[in-house]
Amino acid sequence: MIKVQNLYYKYEDKFILENINIEVKEGFYTAIIGSNGSGKTTLIKHFNSLLLPTKGTVTVDGLSTKKDSLEVRKMVGMLFQNPEDQLINSVVEEDIAFGLENLNISSKEIISRVDKILKRLYIGHIAKSNVNMLSAGQKQLVALAGILVMKPKYIVFDEPTTLLDPKNKKNILRIINQLNKKDRITIILVTNIIADLRHADNIIIISDGKIIFNGKKNKLNKKIIKKAGLDA
Amino acid sequence: MLRNLVFGQYVHKDSLVHKIDPRIKILAVIFLSIVVFLIDGYSKLSLMTVFIILIATFSKISIRTILKNLRPFLIIFAFIFLMYFFFSREQLGIGILTVWRFVLLVVIASILTYSTTISSLVLGLERILSPLRAVGVNTRTFALLISITIRFIPVFFMRAMRLMDSVLSRLGSLRKIKHIKIFIMSLLERILKSASNLGDAVEARGYNRKSATHFKELNIKPRDFFASAVVVLISILITY
Numbered sequence: 377m378i379k380v381q382n383l384y385y386k387y388e389d390k391f392i393l394e395n396i397n398i399e400v401k402e403g404f405y406t407a408i409i410g411s412n413g414s415g416k417t418t419l420i421k422h423f424n425s426l427l428l429p430t431k432g433t434v435t436v437d438g439l440s441t442k443k444d445s446l447e448v449r450k451m452v453g454m455l456f457q458n459p460e461d462q463l464i465n466s467v468v469e470e471d472i473a474f475g476l477e478n479l480n481i482s483s484k485e486i487i488s489r490v491d492k493i494l495k496r497l498y499i500g501h502i503a504k505s506n507v508n509m510l511s512a513g514q515k516q517l518v519a520l521a522g523i524l525v526m527k528p529k530y531i532v533f534d535e536p537t538t539l540l541d542p543k544n545k546k547n548i549l550r551i552i553n554q555l556n557k558k559d560r561i562t563i564i565l566v567t568n569i570i571a572d573l574r575h576a577d578n579i580i581i582i583s584d585g586k587i588i589f590n591g592k593k594n595k596l597n598k599k600i601i602k603k604a605g606l607d608a
Numbered sequence: 609m610l611r612n613l614v615f616g617q618y619v620h621k622d623s624l625v626h627k628i629d630p631r632i633k634i635l636a637v638i639f640l641s642i643v644v645f646l647i648d649g650y651s652k653l654s655l656m657t658v659f660i661i662l663i664a665t666f667s668k669i670s671i672r673t674i675l676k677n678l679r680p681f682l683i684i685f686a687f688i689f690l691m692y693f694f695f696s697r698e699q700l701g702i703g704i705l706t707v708w709r710f711v712l713l714v715v716i717a718s719i720l721t722y723s724t725t726i727s728s729l730v731l732g733l734e735r736i737l738s739p740l741r742a743v744g745v746n747t748r749t750f751a752l753l754i755s756i757t758i759r760f761i762p763v764f765f766m767r768a769m770r771l772m773d774s775v776l777s778r779l780g781s782l783r784k785i786k787h788i789k790i791f792i793m794s795l796l797e798r799i800l801k802s803a804s805n806l807g808d809a810v811e812a813r814g815y816n817r818k819s820a821t822h823f824k825e826l827n828i829k830p831r832d833f834f835a836s837a838v839v840v841l842i843s844i845l846i847t848y
Binding site for chain 2: 419424425426446449450453454456458460461462463464465466467469470473474475476477478479480481482485486487490504505506507508522524526
């Protein structure tokens with residue numbers, strides 16, 4: 377479980393997050409939704425120790441993100457919006473292997489895991505390709521492969537389909553849903569599109585750095601959506 | 609343009625140069641770079657040029673591709689030449705040789721990056737620099753910094769081109785200092801944002817400064833010794 381208690385985050389004398397209290401239960405598909413600048417990305421960056429609280433605590437399965445950041449990052453994978461800025465190596469299979477190298481996994485095991493994930497995501501044919509030659513959809517799949525290969529318990533997706541065309545967007549959302557329903561990976565999807573919520577078990581709405589809704593989809597109403605600025 | 613920009617980009621080919629151990633290739637690049645600056649005279653530089661073109665041929669990189677990738681550096685070459693032309697005309701011959709040497713350096717470097725994956729380069733560099741760990745140098749971080757720089761050279765060229773189009777469409781030209789300043793500041797902002805995002809991605813994937821395992825381990829083979837011997841022997845022959 378990811379537990380956020382009394383979280384405040386300050387940046388340049390301004391509180392970006394205030395009094396955040398949420399729990400993300402294991403195996404659940406949680407969507408975090410809010411308009412641009414509401415604090416969604418700032419919040420999720422706390423889940424894998426990319427940001428540390430100014431006040432309050434964030435724990436992942438009991439481990440503190442402040443004290444056990446490396447252990448937390450093994451458990452919580454993160455896929456960012458722009459695939460270009462998260463591909464580190466120039467060859468697909470080597471980029472996928474990067475995370476496993478950091479985990480000190482043996483070379484033989486790395487090769488095996490990379491091979492399996494390439495097949496699973498149907499990107500084996502681009503294994504030796506230069507990442508600069510890939511389409512945006514392929515880049516996002518490679519970035520996802522690089523996270524899945526680390527076998528995280530939780531995966532945070534920060535608006536993963538913003539830069540994709542409708543076909544690739546549908547593919548990524550389908551994969552995310554599969555990861556939750558079949559592999560029982562805990563999913564946290566950050567989005568500002570209401571339509572992306574359809575598979576989510578739980579919805580958290582954030583507005584101006586505060587949580588204004590945290591519950592099931594059927595309890596969501598137009599008033600709350602309007603308050604969050606998502607009613608276009 | 610990105611597809612033709614070979615400099616800094618690995619392209620998978622089944623070539624002899626691709627199969628050489630990255631440590632040997634890195635050391636060969638350093639050695640050849642030193643030799644290029646040690647040799648003097650048009651005839652010796654011509655021989656060295658032929659040798660480097662041969663190496664490029666063995667790596668299956670075409671002459672056309674090499675010439676295309678010298679294009680981004682034309683301004684630098686022209687600048688060096690013009691400095692000699694305006695301020696030291698009696699040494700114009702030396703100026704030509706200097707530009708020629710820089711051309712060869714760019715070609716040697718691009719053969720390395722064309723035929724060696726970033727992770728092989730990182731691993732090769734790390735192994736070469738490993739004795740420095742004894743004096744507290746974090747060779748892993750250093751090697752990763754170099755590999756990321758190489759990975760993002762073509763990306764930033766592309767972003768600069770796109771930004772240029774955007775700026776030109778709004779400002780009309782880049783002749784005024786004010787407009788150039790806007791272009792540079794916008795480009796820097798984008799690069800710094802990318803750097804920040806990349807830093808997050810590297811950290812999120814568990815990067816730490818301690819040692820790590822590697823996707824593919826390095827093993828020196830007889831062909832690596834042979835390649836080293838050829839490079840050293842031919843360079844010595846050309847020099848003397």
